[in-house]
Amino acid sequence: MKRRDILRGGLAAGLASALPARVFAQVNPTASRDRELMDLARSELARVGSGIWKKDIVGVADFGLHSAERRFHFVDVVNERVQSFHVSHGDGSDPQHDGWLKYYSNQEGSHCTSRGAYMTRSWYTGKFGTSIRLDGLDPSNSEALPRAIVMHQASYATPEHVSRWGRLGRSNGCFAMGPEQFDRALIDLSGGRLLVAGSYGLTETGGRMNPPLAQTDLLVRDPATGTFDRTNPGVY
16 A cells, blocks of 8 residues: 555544544434424323423324334423333223224224323322323213223233243223333333323334224213223224
8 A cells, every 4th residue: 555545544543533423433223203293292281281280201102103113202391302112002902902993993892992181190009009090181082080991000001921932911091111121111201291092103223104904983872782892983
C-alpha cells in the first residue's frame, strides 16, 4: 500500500470520528410505532378528560396483534418513552385458541375481552395474588367492575409460554401478564391511570396490520339459547 493511501485512509477515519455521533446512530425501527402510540395515548386522555386522575403513563393493549407479540405498551407521555410486554385476551374472545382475538364483549359470562378506555383502581388480593381493579369508562366495557375484569399476573402470560407454545394462554377476559411484567403495572399503571384496549395493529416496524379474521362485538345474550348475538357487529 502506498504512503498516500495510508494517509488518506487515516484522514477519513479522523473525519468520521469528528462527526456528531448521531450521524452513525442506528435507526430505531419502533420509532414510528412509538409516535403513534404516543398520539393515541394523548388523544384518549383528552377524550376521557377528568375521568382519569393521573395522566403521566397510559397502558395500551393492542389486540389487533397475535398474542405472541409484545402488544401491551406502557406509554410514558411525560418522558416520551414506550415499553412493551405480553398480555392475554379472554378465552371467549378466542375459542380456537390460535392466539388471535375474534370477539369483544361487555357481557357477564362471555369470558371475552372488552374494548374501550378503563381507569385503573386499587390493588386487591385475589386468585392470582395482587391484582388491579379496572373501571370501564365506555359503553363497550361498562360492566368491567361487575364482571371482575382486572389486571393480574399469570404463568400462561410469560415470554417463556410463548417460546414453548407459540402463543399465550387465555384469561376469562382479564388483562393477564407475566409476573415480572405485571410488577411494572403495579408500580406504573395503578391508582387512577388510563388503560385503553382496541385493535390498532401497530407493528414493531411501524406499519399497521389487520387480523386474519374480522373482529366483532358480541353484545346481547339470547335468553333462549344462552348464546351471544352479534348485534351491531363491526371490524376493529
